Amino acid sequence: MKRYQTALGKAVISAIAACSMLLPISVASADAPGVSVKQGAGYTATKISHPSNGLGQDDGIVNVDKNGDSTVADGNADRGQSYAWSSLGYGDWMYVGTCYSAMGSTLKHIAHNLGTSYAKLKAGIDVLFNGELYLDNGENHSLLLKINTKTGETKIVVPPIQIATGGKMNVNGYRAAVEFHDKLYFAAAAQGTPYLLEVDPKDDSSKIVYQSGGVAPGISTGIRGLAVMNNELIASMIGAQGAYIVASSDPSAGADSFRTIATQQDLLNYPAYHYTDNIFGGAIWDMVTFNNRLYITVVTGTANNKQSFALFRGEEGADGKWTYTPLVGDPADGARYEYGFGATRSGAANMVVYKNHLYLGGYNDPMVALPDVLSTMKFKNLYDDMSNPVNLWRMDADENFELVAGSDGDKYFNAPKGTIDGKTMRAGLGEEHDISRYLNQYVWRMQSYDGKMYAGTFDISDLSYPVTQFANGDILHRTPEEWKKQIEYIKKFLETTETDASGASTYALTDGSNADGAAADDIAKVQRMESLMQEMQGDLESKQTDVQADGTAPMALDDAEEYTIENREDFQKMLEELLALYQQVRPMLPDYVVEQLDKWLTQENVENFTYFVGVCRYLHYANSEKRGFDMVVTSDGLNFQTVTRNGFGDNNNHGLRVFAVTNSGLAVGTANPYHGAQVWLLNDGTEVKNASLTAGNAFTYDKYDAFAKAPNAAGLNVGVNFNGNTVESVEYNYQALVAGTDYVVNEDGSGITLTSAFLNAQETGSTGSVVMRFNRGARADFTVDVKDSTPDKPNPDNPVTPTQPSKPTTPTVQQGANAPADVISNTGSNVMGMIVAAAVLVLAGGAMLLLRRQRNK
Numbered sequence: 001m002k003r004y005q006t007a008l009g010k011a012v013i014s015a016i017a018a019c020s021m022l023l024p025i026s027v028a029s030a031d032a033p034g035v036s037v038k039q040g041a042g043y044t045a046t047k048i049s050h051p052s053n054g055l056g057q058d059d060g061i062v063n064v065d066k067n068g069d070s071t072v073a074d075g076n077a078d079r080g081q082s083y084a085w086s087s088l089g090y091g092d093w094m095y096v097g098t099c100y101s102a103m104g105s106t107l108k109h110i111a112h113n114l115g116t117s118y119a120k121l122k123a124g125i126d127v128l129f130n131g132e133l134y135l136d137n138g139e140n141h142s143l144l145l146k147i148n149t150k151t152g153e154t155k156i157v158v159p160p161i162q163i164a165t166g167g168k169m170n171v172n173g174y175r176a177a178v179e180f181h182d183k184l185y186f187a188a189a190a191q192g193t194p195y196l197l198e199v200d201p202k203d204d205s206s207k208i209v210y211q212s213g214g215v216a217p218g219i220s221t222g223i224r225g226l227a228v229m230n231n232e233l234i235a236s237m238i239g240a241q242g243a244y245i246v247a248s249s250d251p252s253a254g255a256d257s258f259r260t261i262a263t264q265q266d267l268l269n270y271p272a273y274h275y276t277d278n279i280f281g282g283a284i285w286d287m288v289t290f291n292n293r294l295y296i297t298v299v300t301g302t303a304n305n306k307q308s309f310a311l312f313r314g315e316e317g318a319d320g321k322w323t324y325t326p327l328v329g330d331p332a333d334g335a336r337y338e339y340g341f342g343a344t345r346s347g348a349a350n351m352v353v354y355k356n357h358l359y360l361g362g363y364n365d366p367m368v369a370l371p372d373v374l375s376t377m378k379f380k381n382l383y384d385d386m387s388n389p390v391n392l393w394r395m396d397a398d399e400n401f402e403l404v405a406g407s408d409g410d411k412y413f414n415a416p417k418g419t420i421d422g423k424t425m426r427a428g429l430g431e432e433h434d435i436s437r438y439l440n441q442y443v444w445r446m447q448s449y450d451g452k453m454y455a456g457t458f459d460i461s462d463l464s465y466p467v468t469q470f471a472n473g474d475i476l477h478r479t480p481e482e483w484k485k486q487i488e489y490i491k492k493f494l495e496t497t498e499t500d501a502s503g504a505s506t507y508a509l510t511d512g513s514n515a516d517g518a519a520a521d522d523i524a525k526v527q528r529m530e531s532l533m534q535e536m537q538g539d540l541e542s543k544q545t546d547v548q549a550d551g552t553a554p555m556a557l558d559d560a561e562e563y564t565i566e567n568r569e570d571f572q573k574m575l576e577e578l579l580a581l582y583q584q585v586r587p588m589l590p591d592y593v594v595e596q597l598d599k600w601l602t603q604e605n606v607e608n609f610t611y612f613v614g615v616c617r618y619l620h621y622a623n624s625e626k627r628g629f630d631m632v633v634t635s636d637g638l639n640f641q642t643v644t645r646n647g648f649g650d651n652n653n654h655g656l657r658v659f660a661v662t663n664s665g666l667a668v669g670t671a672n673p674y675h676g677a678q679v680w681l682l683n684d685g686t687e688v689k690n691a692s693l694t695a696g697n698a699f700t701y702d703k704y705d706a707f708a709k710a711p712n713a714a715g716l717n718v719g720v721n722f723n724g725n726t727v728e729s730v731e732y733n734y735q736a737l738v739a740g741t742d743y744v745v746n747e748d749g750s751g752i753t754l755t756s757a758f759l760n761a762q763e764t765g766s767t768g769s770v771v772m773r774f775n776r777g778a779r780a781d782f783t784v785d786v787k788d789s790t791p792d793k794p795n796p797d798n799p800v801t802p803t804q805p806s807k808p809t810t811p812t813v814q815q816g817a818n819a820p821a822d823v824i825s826n827t828g829s830n831v832m833g834m835i836v837a838a839a840v841l842v843l844a845g846g847a848m849l850l851l852r853r854q855r856n857k
Contacts, residue, residue, distance in 0.1 A: 034152075037649045041633060041641035042685045045648045048152050048667070049679040050077050055650040060676025061096065062145055062154055070141050072154045079134050079676035080141060084669025086177040087658035088184050090201045091778065092150045094660040094667045094679060095157065097174020097186050098143055101136035103673040105172065109275060132674055139164070142173040144186060144199070144206075149664040149681055157204050158197070161190075169193055178226040180233040181734050183252065185209075187223045187235065194221040196235050198252060209251045210258050214240040220273055220281030227287040229294055230316060231734055234261070236284035243271035243283040245296075261322045262314065267298060268326065268333055270310050276303040278347040278365045285309065288351040290358045291397045297349040300329070300339060301365065306381075308340020309349045311360070313399075327399065337401070342411040345388040352446035354453040355637050356397055359404070361443025362390030362427075366460060373467070377475055379611035382464065386618045389428030389438045392418065392455070394637065404638065405429050420632060420640045429457060429632055429640070436626035436645065438618045439464075444629070447659035449666045450684075450775045451726075453637060456656025456668070457630040459647070461622040463654065468563070468616050472571050473540045475612050476600050483533070483540050489593050490530045497523060522588055525581045532578045539563075539571045565620045568613045579606045627651040629670070647672075648680060663778040664688060690777040694719035694751070697782040701759050704790035712756050716784060718770075720751035725774040727752065732768050732784075754784065764788040 034051040036044050047053075049061045061084070063075035070078055083099035099105070104122075111118040122135045144158035161167040169190045174197070176187040184199040195211035215221055215238055225236035225245070232247045242264030248257040264271060271283040278301030279285075285297045294314035301307035311328035329335035340346040340362070347365030351358060369381030392405035393413075403413035405425040410416075418425035423432065430437025442458035473479055478486075582601050586594060628647025632640040647653030647670065655671030665688045668680045695718070705712045727745055730737045730752065737743050742758040745751075752772070762768060764786055772780040 039631075039643045039648070040645075041643050043633075043643050044683045044685070045644070045668070045680045046683065047648075047678060048149055048681050049147060049154070049677075051152055053077060055648075056652065056675065058675045059672070059678045061098070061147060061679060062143070062156065064141075068139070070143055070156060070160060072145075072156055077676060078141070079674070080136060081143075081676050082134060082673045083173070083655075083671045084658050084677040084679065085142075086174045086186060087660040087667075087669050088177045088179055089149075089660035089662035089667065090179070090184065092148050092663045093146045093201070094149050094662055094669075095144065095146045095177065095184055095186075095199070095201075096658070096660075096669055096677075096679070097177060097188075098145070098677065099173035099175070100140050100142040100160075101134060102671070103133060104136040107135060109280065134673060134676070140170065140172060142171055144174055144197075146204070147679055149660075149662045149667050149679070155204070157199060158206055172222075175222050176224045176226045178228060178233070180228050180251065185226060185233060185235070185251065187226060189222045191221060192217075194223045194238055196251070209253075210235065210237075210246060210248075210255050212237050212239045216240065218274055218276070220275050220277075220283065222280065222282075223284075224282070225284045225287035225296065227289050227294060229289040229292075234287060234294065236287060238273055238283060242269075243267065243273050243298075245284065245287075261316075262324060266322070266324050267296070267312060268324075268329070270298045270300045270326075270329065272299050272302050274303065277301060278306065279363070282348050285348040285363075286351050288353060288358065290353050295351060295358060296324075297351060297360070299348050301347050306344070306347075306365075308338075308343055308346045309363070310335070310339060311349070337412060341391070341393060341401070341403075341413075343388065343391050343406075345385050346390060350443055350446060352448055352453065354446075354448040357637055358395045359446060359453070359637075360393045360395070361446055361455060362392070363443065364388070364390055364441040366441055366463065377470075377477070377608070379467075379475075379608055379615055382467070383611035383614045385441060386438050386460070386464075386615060389426075389440050390443050390457075391427050392425075392429065392443060418634075418638045418640060421642055425640060429455065429630060434626075435618065435621035437630075439622055439626075440630055442655070444655050444657060444671075445659055447661070447666065449659070449661055452633050452635050454631060454633050454643075454659065454666070454682075455640075456659075458655040458671070459622075459627065459629050461619060461627045461654070462652065464615065465619060467612070468619055470612075471540065472536075472568070472609075475609050476540075476575075476605060478540065478600055480537070480540055483537055486596055487530060487533045487537065489596060490526065490533065493590060493593055494523070494526060494530060522585050525585050526589070529578060529581050529585070532574050532581075536571060536574050536578075539567055565613075565617055568616050572610055572613045575606055575609055579603065624651055628653050629656040631656055631668075643682075650678070653678065663690060665776065688777050689723040689725070691723050691725045691772075691774050691780055692721050693780050693782060694721050697780075698785075699782060700785045700787065701754070703760050703764065703786070703788040704793075706789065711790070712760065714753075715756040716754045716759060717746070718751050718754065718782065720772070720780065722749065722774075723777070725777055728773045728775050730773075731771045732758075734769075734771075759784070759786060762786045 034046055035054050036046040039045055050059045053059055058077035058079040060078035060081035062078050062081060063071050063073065064078040065071045065073065065075045080101050081098045082102045084096045085099040086097040088095045107121055108118045111121050126135065140162055141160040143156055143160050145154060145156050147154045161169060161171040163170055172189045172191065174186040175189055178185050184201055186197045186199065188195050188197050192215045193211055193213050194215065195208045197206055198209045199206045219238060221238055223236050223238055227234045232249045233251045234245060234247045237244050237246055244260055244264060245262035246258040247261045250257045272278055273281045273283040275281050277299070279299050282299030285299050287294060287296050296312040296314060298310045298312065300310050309328070310326055313325045313327055314322055316322050326333050326335040328337045328341060329339055331338065343362055345364045346362035348363035349360045350363060351360050364385045366382065366385050369385050372378035372381050391403065393401055394404050395401045403410050403416045404418035406416045406427050408415045416425055420429065420431050426432055426437060428437030428440040429443070439460050440457040441460045444456055444458045446453060446455045473483065579601055582597060624646065626645050628651045630645050631643040633643055634640045652672050652674045653670040656668060657671045658669040660667040660669070664681060666682045668682055670678045672678060699716060699718065701716045703712050705714065730743050737758065741755065743752050743754050746753060766786050768784040768786065770782050770784060
């Protein structure tokens with residue numbers, strides 16, 4: 001197959017660079033189902049999805065039948081389910097919302113921007129990559145599924161929804177998820193009508209609870225931000241007027257239960273929400289509750305303005321109204337820090353709360369750089385992304401920020417405070433000399449679990465490797481034939497040059513013109529130009545990158561030689577020298593030579609080639625041990641250890657997309673555009689054991705302590721066998737309780753105690769639903785019936801009917817332990833009278849006994 005020289009061919013080759021183009025390495029299948037891979041820091045990762053399929057083999061979590069429909073029955077692994085796009089753990093189950101043919105979706109946008117068709121680009125890429133990169137044929141099978149992390153059993157919760165197959169809309173995937181009031185909520189990216197889907201994990205029934213509408217073509221519907229605060233579900237949305245945020249305390253009640261708490265204007269018109277904007281219009285990117293405030297990251301860069309993310313603080317007033325303050329953004333709007341803390345490449349930021357700090361991980365935007373490569377072979381933006389890998393910041397409860405991973409001399413924070421494997425943690429979450437860290441372009445997901453914080457990345461290696469397949473002539477827009485002709489022009493010029501004995505030159509040019517007075521060294525410079533171009537001609541011919549030795553399957557090119565990074569660098573040096581010489585001798589050269597050289601031998605082209613070589617240099621360091629997503633872990637928030645640098649050993653796992661906390665442990669969902677998303681279970685070397693209640697799951701609390709005959713001051717003790725676990729949180733009717741105030745963990749390790757101060761404030765006759773979450777393993781649920789048997793307090797179940805006061809009578813005292821509690825139920829004066837009477841009787845009885853003793857003496 002000959003190299004493409006047509007416009008379509010160049011578009012195909014360029015589009016490869018935008019679609020994660022590394023062919024899979026050859027990895028042997030596991031000997032037994034459930035392949036386990038030893039990782040760094042003492043961790044092991046065990047593959048749960050399609051456990052019989054080894055690394056580098058098809059997965060996608062579900063199967064596809066002979067009709068092309070998704071199924072959990074027998075069939076081929078559905079490798080089109082390329083991204084585990086969102087996830088939640090519930091019990092042993094991991095719920096996963098997928099993104100089908102993620103690279104196909106990207107390619108459709110690229111085809112539109114290039115003015116060609118998706119079918120043509122797909123056909124070219126299929127030929128170049130032998131069908132290894134999964135690209136759809138127009139169908140979309142994005143779905144919602146669940147997989148049991150203990151058994152591997154998989155079920156489809158919501159099948160694909162497409163108009164072509166009878167659906168009411170086209171759903172392109174589920175991008176975010178959150179749990180609220182024992183229900184699971186997923187953000188559905190539906191064309192024109194994004195919506196919020198509720199799933200009841202008790203029976204997996206589902207329904208739409210909120211849906212936007214009227215979203216015009218060209219507006220991104222990939223809603224992403226979900227959070228819970230003040231007993232309300234909070235969701236970002238996209239509408240006809242841009243981004244907005246809604247909230248509901250009872251989302252199950254439907255759309256009418258939601259209220260709008262922020263608009264595009266409330267967020268200073270920052271959110272960029274068109275597909276042509278940064279990160280395909282990321283708009284409201286992430287939302288997290290911290291310190292009873294809502295923190296929001298926003299994509300602000302537009303099609304014509306590369307700009308980093310903004311960070312807002314949202315606060316709800318006593319009147320229910322929300323106010324938003326920019327912390328990171330435009331200082332003219334009151335922001336303390338410039339967009340992205342001055343990190344110019346971070347188009348977005350993901351967040352997590354860990355140990356009373358809010359962490360923000362940078363997210364570069366190569367989708368701005370790639371169109372430059374596609375349309376004009378411009379590499380500056382791509383080089384700038386790679387040379388500026390992502391940072392990690394954190395903020396304390398007083399909104400003091402510091403840099404955890406980054407570079408020295410930072411504009412605001414000077415130097416990073418974090419370490420990785422004992423060395424300073426640099427941008428890209430690696431140490432100084434680990435050049436592969438430059439390829440980490442997203443901190444894609446972070447998770448707090450079992451007292452530790454995990455961070456996973458997106459590695460741009462396989463997104464950019466096809467760049468290294470380009471011949472040098474592709475970058476300079478010169479074919480070997482054109483280059484050869486250019487040399488002939490210069491040679492012709494030199495052949496017609498005559499030099500006299502004095503060293504002055506007269507050029508008897510074939511066009512009849514003459515140029516006198518040029519020095520001999522000018523001729524030498526032109527001769528050097530010819531020599532350089534002759535030397536460079538060999539490297540202008542089609543060659544392939546040396547990364548082939550690391551397992552990359554290159555494009556099929558006839559009679560191709562092999563490029564090395566040294567070849568690229570040598571060519572760059574010769575090109576720079578060639579330009580310098582040309583700029584010196586250009587005035588003396590004939591027009592027909594200048595006309596040709598001016599087309600490509602320019603400062604702009606040489607700089608572009610330098611950026612191209614820079615990109616190749618970064619990619620050179622991404623061998624099979626460093627290609628694929630990274631995962632790092634910390635137990636204190638500053639000192640990290642490396643778990644993996646190569647996607648759990650599968651280089652095609654270019655992203656760690658989701659975490660899910662399950663009863664079986666911490667599960668991970670990957671992004672893999674070649675063989676489909678995978679689900680793994682992570683283990684740090686310790687066994688996951690569930691805590692359990694020791695005295696049932698239904699309790700009664702009495703506000704009155706009948707034994708002490710006083711208000712209950714002991715609280716309610718709930719027995720728990722912790723099994724080595726610790727309490728992470730306790731919720732009462734979905735409200736988070738405050739440790740040390742609303743509940744305490746018993747010092748003897750026997751369980752927890754809900755304090756009397758908290759329970760006495762609850763409504764008498766109510767039933768509270770309590771959820772205990774632990775550092776790992778299953779949650780514990782129980783109920784508390786609250787009653788009050790305090791004397792003189794009416795029983796809400798048997799209210800006392802008021803009666804007219806009657807004539808006081810002598811109270812009757814019923815003796816014994818079985819005396820009813822309501823015998824003494826009159827006024828305080830009657831009670832005192834009874835006490836006095838009892839005292840008199842006791843004294844009288846004592847006097848009688850003394851008299852008898854005296855008589856018996």
